[in-house]
Amino acid sequence: MAAQSRRQLPIAEEYDLSLLNEVRARAARFAIPLTSLSMVVTNRHVGYGGPGDDISRDVQLDGISDALGQAEGVIEADAKVASGVTLQCAFGARTASARGARTQVRLDTLFGTTVRMLFPLSDDEIGRVTDLLGAQGPPPDQPWTQPTFDEM
Secondary structure: OOOHHHHHHHHOOOOOOHHHHHHHHHHHHHHEEEEEEEEEEEOEEEEEEEOOOOOOHHHHHHHHHHOOOOOOEEEEEEEEEOOOOEEEEOOOOOOOEEEEOOOOOOOOHHHHHHHHOOOOOOOOHHHHHHHHHHOOOOOOOOOOOOOHHHOO
């Protein structure tokens, strides 16, 4: 289901959280850079992020995971898509939205990233998603910026 805002969605049921190692494996499998993670272990929350670069392979994240017993569930992850937009993926509600009040993202990109990040897909399911939406490319090296009036 898609909507202009999360408020327009029906109240979602809560789903089990994916473990950090599962989320990192999905991000690596689909070349989706993660820029921040919010995790929970028992009743403790842990956040990990950077200045916009891909944190999914960080050695420090390995250390945090080891210290937490590799039992951390991912509450949210920020995933950067090919257009440079960052999607906030909420694992408990299985929803995703673009960061920023007026940020827009193509529906195929929103759906493709959401499905690839939030669900443990089989090879057959991945093939069907790719057939439907096409492969998603990596984000650009330099994000797009709008020129100012001074530059015109």
